[in-house]
Amino acid sequence: MHTVGLPRTCLGFTNILCFILAFIGFTICAWCAINTDFFREVNYTVTKSSLVDTVANFMSLKLWLTPVTSVLIPIALLAMMTSCCGVLGAGCKVKCAIKSYIFLVSVLSSVAFWLFFISGMYNIYTNNERTCKYLQSSIQSYYGKENDLFTNIWDYTMVNYKCCGAVSYRDFTNSHWQKSNPDKMFPVQCCILENETHLIPVSKDCIRDENDIHSYKEMGCMYALRHSIINNKGMIIFYIIFLVITYCILILFSYCIIRGEPLLGAMAQNFVSFLPQPKEGVTKPSSTLPYHSNSSLENMLYMEEPPKKIVKVVSAVNPFQTYKFTPSAYERGDTCPHSVGHTL
Known part of the structure; x- marks a missing residue:
């Protein structure tokens, strides 16, 4: 606890692990961008896992007109660069690297927190009208396109949360999807499914008969997601607190490395700076140690200084x-x- 080695070790190990994970993600994205079928064939032969197909299918999706891999590759590179800054700062004591690490971690954490918790969960929890209209417009414009990320997100949401559209099945009226399926009122994902994996509905007339009761056509996903957030509010708050504490620990460890002081030393130095300083002309008691600090509190801490x-x-x-x-x-x-x- 009384050496700066603890923050350096913890920060270095954490960033090495993050670098490995980011490198694996970058390799998967680059491989799928070059040849998805080859990625699926090689990895399925080795692992025999159905997760290979799930990853390969996800990498083949498009976000608007851009492949998902073109978005994930820069994110993976940025995560690798951030981890490298952390490793250089912790292992080599490069102050510019650790300062860059603090900046990048702060920016990435702020953006992720804003997108996931504020723009996502909070707006759904408060039943934000603008968010609801945006979800309805995304159904009108993007839902139903082949290998589309928005379509897959909506399909997953409707199947797993037992809902249909943003407000109701009427959101699909005059949409891009309905123009391609004029004989259907809403997608099969809105029906009560007998087999969710193969999308087999309980009633075959579910998507055509407006009076069929074997569907969730009046249950909007906005309401279903809000109800899920309310039921899991405690777990969400726990995750937020955990992420905030993790961020604070990483920043505190980085600050200790910049100061070249142990964990308690950096905190004590800030505390001592707020204490009243002695007046000039007052002689302080001497110290019998080879060297001494400006306060008795600092004398109890072992500093990594010559x-x-x-x-x-x-x-x-x-x-x-x-x-x-x-x-x-x-x-x-x-x-x-x-x-x-x-x-x-």
């Missing part, structure tokens, strides 16, 4: 009388009669 030099001055009047001075005394501009020390 030993300070001690200057001895011999009185010209009395050769047997000497004074000891520390470099900190000269930094404050004290003169010999007012300096910290003791007479030998």
Whole structure:
């Protein structure tokens, strides 16, 4: 606890782990961008896992007109660069690297918190009208396109949260999807499903008969998501607190490395700066240690600094009388009669 090695070790290990995960994500994105079928064939042969198809299908989606991989690759590169700054700052004590790490982590955390919790959960929880209209417009403009990210998000939401559209099934009226499916009132995802994996509805007339009761056509996803957030409010608050504490710990460790002080030392230094300083002319008690700090609290903390030099001055009047001075005394501009020390 009393060395700066603890923050350096924790921060270095955390960033090495983040770099490995970001590198794996970058490799997957780049591989799928080049050849998705080859990625699916090789990894499924090795792992025999259905997760391979899920990842490959996700990477083949498009966000508007842009492939998802073209968005995820810069994010993975930015995460790798941030982790490199953290590793250089923790392992090599490069201050510019650790300062860049603090800046990047702060920006990324702020953007993620704003997009996920404020623009997403909070607006849904408060039943924000603008958010509701945006969800309705996304259905009108983007839903139903092949290999589209918005379409897949809506399909997943409607199947897992038992809902239909943003407000109701009427959101699909005159939409891009209905123009391609004029004989259907709403997608099969709005129906009560017998098999969710293969999208087999309980009633075959669900998507055509307006009077069929085997659907969630009047249950809007805005309401369903809000109800889910209310039911899981405690867990969401726990995740927010956990992420905030994690961010504060990373920033505190980075601050300790910049100061070159242990965890308690950096906190004590800030606390001591708020205490009233002694007046000039008041002699402080001497220290028997090879060097001493400006307060008794700092003397209890082991600092990773080289030993300070001690200057001895011999009185010209009395050769047997000497004074000891520390470099900190000269930094404050004290003169010999007012300096910290003791007479030998």
